[in-house]
Amino acid sequence: MNALINAINEKTKIILENDGRLLKKSFFGLLLLSLVFQGGEFGEVIRSSMIDAYIQVSVFVGFTLFVFIGLDSLTKFDVKNFLSKTQKFHVGIAAFLGAIPGCGGAIIVVTQYIQGRISFGSLVAVLTATMGDAAFLILAIEPTTGLLIFGIGIIVGSISGYIIDFIHGINFMQSETKIKVEFEKINKTFVSNFNFFWLFLFIPGFILGILVAFQIEFSSAYNSLLVFVASAGAILSIFMWSLNPLSDFQCSTDKSRGLLSRVVDTTNFVTTWVISGFLVFEIFMYFTSLDLKIFFDLWLPFVPLVAILFGFLPGCGPQVVVATFYLNGYIPLSAELGNAISNDGDALFPAIALAPKAAILATLYSAIPALVVAYGYFYLFE
Numbered sequence: 001m002n003a004l005i006n007a008i009n010e011k012t013k014i015i016l017e018n019d020g021r022l023l024k025k026s027f028f029g030l031l032l033l034s035l036v037f038q039g040g041e042f043g044e045v046i047r048s049s050m051i052d053a054y055i056q057v058s059v060f061v062g063f064t065l066f067v068f069i070g071l072d073s074l075t076k077f078d079v080k081n082f083l084s085k086t087q088k089f090h091v092g093i094a095a096f097l098g099a100i101p102g103c104g105g106a107i108i109v110v111t112q113y114i115q116g117r118i119s120f121g122s123l124v125a126v127l128t129a130t131m132g133d134a135a136f137l138i139l140a141i142e143p144t145t146g147l148l149i150f151g152i153g154i155i156v157g158s159i160s161g162y163i164i165d166f167i168h169g170i171n172f173m174q175s176e177t178k179i180k181v182e183f184e185k186i187n188k189t190f191v192s193n194f195n196f197f198w199l200f201l202f203i204p205g206f207i208l209g210i211l212v213a214f215q216i217e218f219s220s221a222y223n224s225l226l227v228f229v230a231s232a233g234a235i236l237s238i239f240m241w242s243l244n245p246l247s248d249f250q251c252s253t254d255k256s257r258g259l260l261s262r263v264v265d266t267t268n269f270v271t272t273w274v275i276s277g278f279l280v281f282e283i284f285m286y287f288t289s290l291d292l293k294i295f296f297d298l299w300l301p302f303v304p305l306v307a308i309l310f311g312f313l314p315g316c317g318p319q320v321v322v323a324t325f326y327l328n329g330y331i332p333l334s335a336e337l338g339n340a341i342s343n344d345g346d347a348l349f350p351a352i353a354l355a356p357k358a359a360i361l362a363t364l365y366s367a368i369p370a371l372v373v374a375y376g377y378f379y380l381f382e
Contacts, residue, residue, distance in 0.1 A: 022243070022244075022245050025241065025242045025243075025244070026242045026243065028242065028272075029238050029239065029241060029242020029243070029272070030242065032238050032272070032275065032276065032279070033235060033238055033239065033242075035279065036050065036231075036235060041286075042286060045282050045283075045286055046279065046282070046283075047231065048282075049275070049278040049279050049282045050230070050231065050234040050235075050275050050278070050279075051226075051227060051230040051231055051234065052278065053234065053271070053274045053275040053277075053278045054205065054230040054231075054233045054234040054237070054271065054275075055205060055208060055209050055212055055226065055229075055230040056140050056141060056209065056212065056213075057136055057137050057140045057141075057270075057271075057274045058205075058233065058234070058237065058267060058270070058271040058274060059202060059205045059206040059208075059209040059233075060136060060139070060140045060206075060209060061101075061102070061133075061136045061267050061270045061271070061274075062202055062206070062263060062264075062267040063206055064101060064102070064136070065102070065262075065263045065266055065267055066259075066263050068100070068102075068105075069259060069262050069263050069266070070259055070263075090118045090119060090121075090122045091119070091121050091122050091125045091157075091158055091161035091162050091165065092125075092154075092158045092161075093122075094109045094118065094122040094123070094125040094126040094129075094157070094161060095125040095126065095128070095129040095153070095154045095155075095157030095158040095161060096129070096154055097109050097126060097129075098125065098126035098127065098128070098129030098130035098153065098157055099129040099130065099131070099150050099151075099153040099154045099157065101131070101133075101135035101136050101139060101146075101150075102132070102133055102135065102136065102266075102270070102345075105126075105130070106126050106127070106129075106130040106132075106344070106345055109122060109123070109126040110123065110126065110351045113351075113355070113358070114351070114355055119161075119165050119170040119171075119172070120164060120165070120168060120170075120172045120173045120358060120362070121160075121161040121162060121163075121164040121165030121166075121168070121170065121172075122161055122165075123351070123358060123359075123362045124157075124160055124161050124164045124362045124365050124366060125157040125158060125160060125161025125162075125164075126157065126161075127344040127348070127351075127362050127363060127366050128153070128156055128157040128160045128161070128341055128365075128366040128369055128370075129153035129154055129156070129157030129158075129341075130153070130343070130344060130345050131149060131150075131153060131319070131340040131343065131345070132319050132343055132344070132345025133270045133273060133274070133319070133320060133345065134319040134320045134322070134323040134339075134340070134343070134345075135149070135150070135340075136270060136274070137274060137277070137320060137323045137324070137327070138323055138326075138327070138336075140213070141327050142327065145333070145336075149336070149337065149340050152337065152340075152341075152373065153340065153341065156341060156369045156373060159369070160365065160366070160368075160369050164365060173355075173357065173358045173361070190243060190245075191240040191243050191244050191265075192261055192264075194236065194239075194240055195260055195261060195264050197236060198233075198236055198237070198240065198264050198268075199260070199264075201229055201232055201233040201236060202233065204225070204229050205229045205230060205233050208222075208225070208226050208229060208230070212226075234271065234275060237267065237268040237271040237272065238268070238271070238272050238275065240264070240265075240268045241265075241268040241269055241271070241272045242272075244265055244268070246265065273320050274320055276320070277320030277321045277323070277324045278324060280321050280324075281321065281324045281325065281328065296330050296331055300332070301378075303331050303332065303334075303335045304332070304334045304335045304337075304338045304374035304375060304378055305338075305371075305374075306335070307322050307331065307335035307336065307338050307339040307342075307374070308338040308339060308341075308342040308367060308370045308371060308374060309342075310322050310339055310342075310343070311338070311339045311340075311341070311342030311343035311344075311366075311367075311370065312342060312343075312363060312367075313343075314344070314348045314352065318343075319339060319340075319343045319345065322335070322336065322339045323336065323339075332378065332382050333377065333381075333382070334374045334375070334377040334378035334381075334382055335374065337370075337373050337374050337377055338370045338371070338373065338374030338375075339370075341366060341369055341370035341373055341374070342363075342366055342367055342370035344363060344366070348363065
């Protein structure tokens with residue numbers, strides 16, 4: 001009888017958590033969508049930002065996810081067996097997976113740490129190397145800078161991880177790991193019914209995104225097509241994300257779900273945050289007369305430190321905002337490097353939920369290389 005009551009209580013808890021998460025997502029999505037229909041110059045700014053976010057970033061995110069999630073879904077790769085045979089290289093592997101654009105690789109490493117299969121140094125390595133979804137934004141607009149950050153992330157993450165394991169040993173903080181990670185048993189959601197329409201917009205959107213990236217001039221007819229595809233794609237992505245009952249963690253990592261659903265759901269999540277980042281920047285600039293360039297120039301020595309502190313905030317939203325400021329020329333590359341190293345993306349959420357002490361300590365450790373790299377680059381090159 002007690003077992004039945006406990007099972008009912010646990011199921012009720014899951015339902016309430018899902019309802020609460022869905023309510024928050026729905027409210028945020030409704031807020032973003034309401035901005036689209038604003039009139040006047042402000043409405044034009046909003047719609048232009050959404051179009052730019054979709055055509056310059058989202059379509060390339062989707063393509064990248066088709067590649068990486070496709071390889072993950074179509075292969076029968078045994079992560080546990082692979083890790084058991086490569087213990088000496090766990091830190092380097094973790095750093096590489098963390099540096100891959102997006103949070104998928106980092107989340108994989110975090111889940112392996114939570115299940116007690118890799119060391120604490122590997123956790124530090126992946127959280128140090130990962131830039132999260134902000135990497136897609138940098139790669140789409142400044143690919144050379146994105147590759148530079150990718151390389152620095154792997155090197156700094158690997159060095160940090162090996163130093164941590166040398167100091168603490170590979171069994172450090174393993175007592176709170178070895179937790180089995182289970183997902184909600186939902187293979188098909190309501191928003192999956194819109195996957196075909198999403199794909200219908202994504203294919204021409206990706207083609208148009210490539211043409212925009214190569215700065216090819218459009219006729220007025222093609223400009224109209226671009227505006228329609230990008231606007232519809234952005235609105236549909238926000239709509240689908242806001243009504244998705246699954247956590248963003250499950251969307252990208254649950255291999256029991258179909259390839260298309262995983263790609264669509266994860267791309268929608270990234271798209272929503274990229275659009276949010278664009279809007280924060282554009283709305284701030286629209287309603288204020290503050291010259292951010294002068295402001296950041298006056299406080300230049302402190303800008304990398306502020307960017308590093310922003311990196312401590314969980315999730316990819318704040319980091320996308322920092323990347324947006326960098327791409328618009330308001331903060332230096334040193335600040336972006338510091339933020340890229342200190343931020344942990346969405347991988348920090350499952351780590352905090354299931355191994356909070358290890359997650360907080362690993363995040364604090366990642367601040368040390370962030371300070372060294374950011375201010376080293378600042379004094380040497382800026």
